[in-house]
Amino acid sequence: MVQEDVLILTRTSLQCRECKREYPTAFIYVCEECFGPLDVKYNFPALSRDTFAAREHTYWRYFELLPIEDKSNIISIGAGMTPLIKAENLGKKLGLNNLYIKNDSVNPTFSFKDRPAGVAVSKAKEFGLTAVGCASTGNLASATAAHAAKAGLPCHVFAPGNLEMAKITQALSYGAKYTAIDGTYDDANRIAARVGDREKIGVVNINMRSHYVEGSKTFSYEVAEQLDWDMPDHLVVPVGSGAMLNAICKGFEELETVSLLDDVSGMHITAAQAQGCAPIVDAFKRKSSDVIPVQNPDTVAKSLAIGDPGDGRYVLKRLQQYNGFAESSDNQEILDAILLLAQTEGIFTEPAGGVAISVLEKMVEQGRIDANDKVVCYITGNGLKATESIMSVLQKPSIIKADPGETITN
Ligand SMILES: Cc1ncc(COP(=O)(O)O)c(C=O)c1O
Numbered sequence: 290m291v292q293e294d295v296l297i298l299t300r301t302s303l304q305c306r307e308c309k310r311e312y313p314t315a316f317i318y319v320c321e322e323c324f325g326p327l328d329v330k331y332n333f334p335a336l337s338r339d340t341f342a343a344r345e346h347t348y349w350r351y352f353e354l355l356p357i358e359d360k361s362n363i364i365s366i367g368a369g370m371t372p373l374i375k376a377e378n379l380g381k382k383l384g385l386n387n388l389y390i391k392n393d394s395v396n397p398t399f400s401f402k403d404r405p406a407g408v409a410v411s412k413a414k415e416f417g418l419t420a421v422g423c424a425s426t427g428n429l430a431s432a433t434a435a436h437a438a439k440a441g442l443p444c445h446v447f448a449p450g451n452l453e454m455a456k457i458t459q460a461l462s463y464g465a466k467y468t469a470i471d472g473t474y475d476d477a478n479r480i481a482a483r484v485g486d487r488e489k490i491g492v493v494n495i496n497m498r499s500h501y502v503e504g505s506k507t508f509s510y511e512v513a514e515q516l517d518w519d520m521p522d523h524l525v526v527p528v529g530s531g532a533m534l535n536a537i538c539k540g541f542e543e544l545e546t547v548s549l550l551d552d553v554s555g556m557h558i559t560a561a562q563a564q565g566c567a568p569i570v571d572a573f574k575r576k577s578s579d580v581i582p583v584q585n586p587d588t589v590a591k592s593l594a595i596g597d598p599g600d601g602r603y604v605l606k607r608l609q610q611y612n613g614f615a616e617s618s619d620n621q622e623i624l625d626a627i628l629l630l631a632q633t634e635g636i637f638t639e640p641a642g643g644v645a646i647s648v649l650e651k652m653v654e655q656g657r658i659d660a661n662d663k664v665v666c667y668i669t670g671n672g673l674k675a676t677e678s679i680m681s682v683l684q685k686p687s688i689i690k691a692d693p694g695e696t697i698t699n
């Protein structure tokens with residue numbers, strides 16, 4: 290028994306991304322030496338492809354690759370193992386023979402944020418914290434609040450005041466204590482950081498960030514498994530803070546470490562942002578490693594409206610490492626791309642997904658992607674959360690009299 294306890298408790302440590310100093314796992318997130326972010330480091334057990342095959346259909350099937358020590362602390366609402374769809378119709382339109390959509394719009398709270406939020410809330414429980422929270426551009430609010438509800442913990446949400454009504458309604462329904470800030474996401478982030486430290490709240494994307502980002506790695510594990518343990522050639526990823534893109538890279542690299550994939554170094558990644566809030570794309574195009582914050586983001590893709598991206602610098606490093614690209618799209622292009630995906634593949638996404646599809650189109654036009662490349666485009670949120678903006682480009686339904694003799698006009 291004692292032996293087993295020792296083994297379990299040393300499964301992870303924390304390591305500074307900058308100076309590489311290591312720390313025992315604890316409720317900390319920055320290096321006391323250099324203030325760099327701390328990442329989770331693992332002592333992986335031996336794994337084979339068969340380890341996962343017969344397990345539950347959620348991202349918790351990859352337990353050994355996630356930072357929870359004791360399974361009894363897992364808070365699951367059934368997220369993950371979302372469909373990886375071969376997009377034949379959209380592929381034909383774009384001239385791609387091997388296009389796949391990773392459809393995270395069908396997670397329990399209808400965005401990919403169920404991945405990082407679920408892991409962070411589970412870890413908060415493991416740390417013995419008595420409250421959780423987040424700074425949110427909309428989707429994280431519901432993902433955190435839903436997992437907090439399942440865990441029986443209070444959840445404090447800090448978000449800019451201009452979010453879509455569906456996202457606010459959803460988070461409030463899960464019981465979130467919701468504070469709308471008269472300002473930007475970056476203002477909300479600063480307030481959440483202060484309150485979190487003062488009140489010992491596990492703010493999932495701030496003081497729990499080391500564990501939070503681990504959840505998004507499951508995007509890579511699932512894609513690899515769904516491709517029968519093969520690597521995609523090119524990933525298109527919508528980017529706000531950059532945490533997800535970084536985590537996706539870490540996920541593929543860990544699969545190589547545990548010998549579930551061969552060499553992942555040949556993949557390419559495109560970072561997709563919205564014009565009106567594209568500080569990472571701007572730095573990439575200037576060939577600079579300096580991300581200059583956008584003071585007042587202005588885009589229909591509110592979930593990506595992060596003017597001062599916490600992981601921006603690391604996204605640029607990843608793009609360099611994987612011969613990647615960065616591109617942005619304007620509001621009209623984003624909304625058109627939402628309709629293109631809906632009308633070719635039957636998948637209804639919110640503007641963040643429109644950004645990904647629109648930038649994918651641009652990558653093909655610019656000759657960055659070959660017709661036979663195996664491409665995975667990440668669709669990270671559901672269109673039902675942003676109907677106000679999407680409706681603005683749709684033809685209103687025609688109204689006829691309730692008379693069987695009436696003719697249809699459209
Ligand atoms: C739907 C959706 N897609 C993508 C992102 C970007 O994720 P990240 O901030 O980790 O770059 C977000 C962030 O809130 C989001 O809500």
Ligand SMILES: [Zn+2]
Nearest residue numbers: 305308320323
């Ligand atoms: Zn350090």
